Amino acid sequence: MTIHQGIEISGLSHAVRGAEILAPTNLKLPAGRITALIGPNGAGKSTLSRLIARIEPPVTGRVLVNGLDVATTSTDRLARELAFLGQHSWLASRLRVRELVAFGRWPHCKGRPGPADRAAVDRALAEFGLLPIAGRFLDTLSGGQAQRAHLAMTAAQETPWLILDEPLNNLDLAHARALMAHLARLRDGGGSILVVLHDLNFAAGWADHVVAMKDGRIVAEGTPADVLTAPALSSLYETEICVGEHQGRPLVLHHL
Amino acid sequence: MRARILLLTGLLVLVSALWLFQGLGPNRDFVLGLRLGKLAALLLVAVSVGVATILFQTVAQNRILTPAIMGFDALYLLIQSLLVASLGTAAFASLPAGSKFAAETLVMAAVAVALFGALLGQARGDSIGRTILTGVILGILFRSGATLVGRMLDPNEYSIVQQVSFANFSRPATDTTAWAAAAALPAIAAALWLAPRFDVLALGRERAISLGLPHRPMVLGTLALVAVLTAVSTALVGPVALFGLIIAGFAHAIAPGARHLPLLIAAALIASVLLVGGQWAFERVLGQKATLSVVIDFAGGVFFLALLLKGKVR
Numbered sequence: 001m002t003i004h005q006g007i008e009i010s011g012l013s014h015a016v017r018g019a020e021i022l023a024p025t026n027l028k029l030p031a032g033r034i035t036a037l038i039g040p041n042g043a044g045k046s047t048l049s050r051l052i053a054r055i056e057p058p059v060t061g062r063v064l065v066n067g068l069d070v071a072t073t074s075t076d077r078l079a080r081e082l083a084f085l086g087q088h089s090w091l092a093s094r095l096r097v098r099e100l101v102a103f104g105r106w107p108h109c110k111g112r113p114g115p116a117d118r119a120a121v122d123r124a125l126a127e128f129g130l131l132p133i134a135g136r137f138l139d140t141l142s143g144g145q146a147q148r149a150h151l152a153m154t155a156a157q158e159t160p161w162l163i164l165d166e167p168l169n170n171l172d173l174a175h176a177r178a179l180m181a182h183l184a185r186l187r188d189g190g191g192s193i194l195v196v197l198h199d200l201n202f203a204a205g206w207a208d209h210v211v212a213m214k215d216g217r218i219v220a221e222g223t224p225a226d227v228l229t230a231p232a233l234s235s236l237y238e239t240e241i242c243v244g245e246h247q248g249r250p251l252v253l254h255h256l
Numbered sequence: 257m258r259a260r261i262l263l264l265t266g267l268l269v270l271v272s273a274l275w276l277f278q279g280l281g282p283n284r285d286f287v288l289g290l291r292l293g294k295l296a297a298l299l300l301v302a303v304s305v306g307v308a309t310i311l312f313q314t315v316a317q318n319r320i321l322t323p324a325i326m327g328f329d330a331l332y333l334l335i336q337s338l339l340v341a342s343l344g345t346a347a348f349a350s351l352p353a354g355s356k357f358a359a360e361t362l363v364m365a366a367v368a369v370a371l372f373g374a375l376l377g378q379a380r381g382d383s384i385g386r387t388i389l390t391g392v393i394l395g396i397l398f399r400s401g402a403t404l405v406g407r408m409l410d411p412n413e414y415s416i417v418q419q420v421s422f423a424n425f426s427r428p429a430t431d432t433t434a435w436a437a438a439a440a441l442p443a444i445a446a447a448l449w450l451a452p453r454f455d456v457l458a459l460g461r462e463r464a465i466s467l468g469l470p471h472r473p474m475v476l477g478t479l480a481l482v483a484v485l486t487a488v489s490t491a492l493v494g495p496v497a498l499f500g501l502i503i504a505g506f507a508h509a510i511a512p513g514a515r516h517l518p519l520l521i522a523a524a525l526i527a528s529v530l531l532v533g534g535q536w537a538f539e540r541v542l543g544q545k546a547t548l549s550v551v552i553d554f555a556g557g558v559f560f561l562a563l564l565l566k567g568k569v570r
């Protein structure tokens with residue numbers, strides 16, 4: 001039996017107290033690609049990413065990540081297959097940056113880090129420019145620095161799949177671009193990424209595959225050039241959006 | 257941190273030695289046996305309260321909540337009152353201490369897991385404010401329930417309940433010490449063994465699941481440990497109110513950071529030093545002119561206010 005590499009979603013739906021958040025959905029996300037999930041507020045993007053990352057149990061349906069059923073595989077095994085970073089980063093405990101990033105190695109070392117784990121933590125700290133502030137407490141950092149620390153923790157997990165819910169929150173433009181470049185490097189090394197994005201130009205510039213959602217449904221799917229067109233985006237966000245072109249990629253002019 | 261823990265261990269040895277050997281009269285063997293029994297009970301209470309408080313704060317993601325504030329000990333008293341009310345004094349008194357304690361602990365663990373598990377293990381149980389409010393209200397409910405049952409008892413029956421309703425460090429229930437130890441020692445060992453997992457649990461539900469920790473079983477298991485440890489301390493000396501809060505505050509100051517193993521050890525040591533040292537001072541130096549429990553509650557109250565005013569509580 002060949003195990004399908006990638007994420008396969010069949011009949012997946014979610015509701016909170018009877019209110020439908022995600023209509024029954026079928027979707028295949030390719031491995032080895034950056035997939036961007038876009039759509040207006042309340043479209044169900046976060047819910048879909050949280051269901052895939054088994055943070056929330058679905059009402060119906062099934063998710064396979066690289067052939068592993070998310071509902072029946074042990075959460076420990078899944079932590080070595082996918083790493084998830086959500087939007088809420090409130091922390092009760094008072095941690096230093098390095099301590100937080102080191103938690104990313106937990107699925108591999110269970111709290112007994114070896115040399116390989118320490119090296120991975122150092123790599124992640126360096127990758128996200130955190131080495132100068134590795135000894136600082138998280139509650140002394142700015143929102144963007146804290147976000148980078150969380151990203152570094154997720155990256156230190158070094159899983160085949162990376163699922164990020166609006167990772168560009170709080171990041172300045174230099175760090176936002178650096179993050180996307182980091183994701184592109186991971187992809188070039190064989191990694192697979194699902195990322196919820198609000199800034200359409202980051203999707204246009206870096207994603208290989210775009211999935212557009214609205215009202216709990218998937219309304220469009222394809223390459224950035226296919227999905228990020230003026231008519232499609234205008235109807236997706238219910239507002240007039242112009243799309244230009246820059247270096248062969250769509251350039252979304254939504255701010256004018 | 258290692259030096260501080262060694263220092264605490266030294267302090268504990270010192271106060272224990274003082275407790276045992278200071279002012280031994282002519283009946284040394286008799287007095288020593290009595291003191292040993294009390295020391296064992298006090299140490300058991302101290303370690304149970306310290307470990308239970310740290311575990312509960314980790315599960316609740318909060319630094320001001322303690323099992324006592326959330327009404328765990330009131331729940332134990334309620335169960336006790338209900339037992340006396342339903343069995344009557346004679347039957348209650350004739351129950352073997354061991355099986356009575358075991359039954360009470362089991363019922364308490366089951367109720368605590370059901371109630372607080374629903375409160376803390378939920379998918380969207382993110383609201384700290386709701387957790388605190390619900391816990392405080394549950395605590396009042398248990399306390400009022402225990403009082404109500406107490407009012408319905410006849411005075412003889414009530415006197416039995418009353419004995420266990422107030423903290424009394426001077427006369428721990430040494431007849432249950434062995435049973436309490438049989439319950440507490442495995443729970444404490446489990447807590448130390450699970451310490452690395454508590455580090456991850458403290459990161460919150462979303463991060464814990466994402467890092468591969470089975471979150472819900474962990475929360476329920478931790479609550480069961482807290483329930484057993486609180487049952488132990490309540491059975492031995494009664495409700496300890498704000499003692500846990502003081503210990504947790506000191507423990508976080510002495511063993512800061514993400515790791516629970518040093519934190520739990522520090523909490524156990526601090527609690528032991530405070531309780532044995534404090535009891536020694538009040539019994540032998542101050543000659544029972546004041547009681548330790550009152551001082552602990554007063555200091556705990558001041559510390560609680562300090563936490564609130566410093567904005568450490570979110």
